[in-house]
Amino acid sequence: MTEAQYSDETFxxxxxxxxxxxxxxxxxxxxxxxxxxxxxxxxxxxxCSLCAAHLGRTKRVITxxxxxxxxxxxxxxxxxxxxxxxxxxxxxxxxxxxxxHNTGDxxxxxxxxxxxxxxxxxxxxxxxxxxxxxxxxxxxLTIFAAAAAGVVVGAAAVTWWxxxxxxxxxxxxxxxxxxxxxxxxxxxxxxxxxxxxMVDRGDGELELRVDLxxxxxxxxxxxxxxxxxxxxNRLMSLGAATAESTTLQVPAGIDLSQYPIVDVSHEHxxxxxxxxxxxxxxxxxxxxxx
Amino acid sequence: xxxDSLGARFAAGEExxxxxxxxxxxxxxxxxxxSALRHRQDAEDAAQQVFVRAWKFRESYDPGKPLxxxxxxxxxxxxxxxxxARQRQLRSAEAGGAALLHAAPDEPMDTVVDQVLxxxxxxxxxxxxxxxxxxxxxxxxxxxxxxxxxEMPVGTVKSHLHRGLARLRKTLEVAHD
Ligand SMILES: [Zn+2]
Numbered sequence: 240m241t242e243a244q245y246s247d248e249t250f251x252x253x254x255x256x257x258x259x260x261x262x263x264x265x266x267x268x269x270x271x272x273x274x275x276x277x278x279x280x281x282x283x284x285x286x287c288s289l290c291a292a293h294l295g296r297t298k299r300v301i302t303x304x305x306x307x308x309x310x311x312x313x314x315x316x317x318x319x320x321x322x323x324x325x326x327x328x329x330x331x332x333x334x335x336x337x338x339x340h341n342t343g344d345x346x347x348x349x350x351x352x353x354x355x356x357x358x359x360x361x362x363x364x365x366x367x368x369x370x371x372x373x374x375x376x377x378x379x380l381t382i383f384a385a386a387a388a389g390v391v392v393g394a395a396a397v398t399w400w401x402x403x404x405x406x407x408x409x410x411x412x413x414x415x416x417x418x419x420x421x422x423x424x425x426x427x428x429x430x431x432x433x434x435x436x437m438v439d440r441g442d443g444e445l446e447l448r449v450d451l452x453x454x455x456x457x458x459x460x461x462x463x464x465x466x467x468x469x470x471x472n473r474l475m476s477l478g479a480a481t482a483e484s485t486t487l488q489v490p491a492g493i494d495l496s497q498y499p500i501v502d503v504s505h506e507h508x509x510x511x512x513x514x515x516x517x518x519x520x521x522x523x524x525x526x527x528x529x
Numbered sequence: 530x531x532x533d534s535l536g537a538r539f540a541a542g543e544e545x546x547x548x549x550x551x552x553x554x555x556x557x558x559x560x561x562x563x564s565a566l567r568h569r570q571d572a573e574d575a576a577q578q579v580f581v582r583a584w585k586f587r588e589s590y591d592p593g594k595p596l597x598x599x600x601x602x603x604x605x606x607x608x609x610x611x612x613x614a615r616q617r618q619l620r621s622a623e624a625g626g627a628a629l630l631h632a633a634p635d636e637p638m639d640t641v642v643d644q645v646l647x648x649x650x651x652x653x654x655x656x657x658x659x660x661x662x663x664x665x666x667x668x669x670x671x672x673x674x675x676x677x678x679x680e681m682p683v684g685t686v687k688s689h690l691h692r693g694l695a696r697l698r699k700t701l702e703v704a705h706d
Contacts, residue, residue: 257691258691258692258695259687261691261694262691265694270671270672271672293698296698296701296702300643300694301666301694303640303644303646303647303648304651304662304663304666304667304697305666305667307667308648309641309645310560310645310649311556311559312556312559313558313559317573318551321551321577321580321581322547324577325547325584327544327547330548415569416570420568434567450567
């Protein structure tokens, strides 16, 4: 059999299932049985533990492939931390270790396509001087979260850690730090859930990393991520969540205490930049105690 | 890169080998931690622990075995430790304090490991097999559609699918033995 030739045999010469039959049995698609003997294959699997094991693994492969790729490059700086802890020279790493953006569809892919640049410049300018004041030590703000448009966030106080530190030396100048975390619960959707993390990139810029349990059906609009207050009087779009994992830049100068809720709305391609009013999932941002 | 000799040099304690090991497997380890823990900072800490433990226990590594599978085993233990730590925090948390992080995996650990190992292996298959598998099983396109889009005979597409699945299956044989 030549490389590219397709075999339509059900059994190999030594009597086990061919890859074609294993694939058909694992995929559950009737098309795949074209030209193969499905009944004979099924009978064989019941009696052959080798083929049953192959079939089980093939099913696992297909199941894993159906999930979106979970692959992300290791964050920059991780090698340095490992090398430092082990007290080995960080120069020991080959150059590939130092280029962490070489795999798959990690968050960095989204950064460039973030459509929000400029779009919210007006919002940015509303709060130019409200940037968290840099004062010595961490500052905690306590915000009482009310029930937000259908989201019961409970009477629990939402604590929002505002980063600070006059020494303008975050823990490490280039180490991103998670400064807030929100669990997103379904609101107008049956099952859209997610998690959002506010990350201080270490260079003074903030970004929100959003992980959602699903993506929008492109035929039916898109998901947009917002920061807002409980009553949605203050509302700021961070941009579209085009993938299950999306990283969105948070405009400089925003006073986060004014926007304690992360909101994911369902938007349509209608040219209207305002919130559609349909919140699919939302949750309060809470401080992360490092 | 010759992974066998990398394994041997790593087991022998060469610092250069540790750097190469990190370069080759950091995405696998980090993705595994992130998928399981669903928390970036925890995942970074866990991934750091995995490599630290790997180096400290390098003498327990059998250079005849794949490094990725060995690191996956360490990562499973570090992830389990992280979940245990979260459970302790949860128990000691004040009543009413909101639990920020899940104290147990959202999905069975085996499912998470399968997803990371398979997608890692997929990216190593190379074209056109990786793309054909993605079209068939991630995007759920019929073979005929793939054949038309890639201007490739149906039999060739099927052949790539069968061969690709067989290669990915091998990843699981190695990882869970
Ligand atoms: Zn058999």
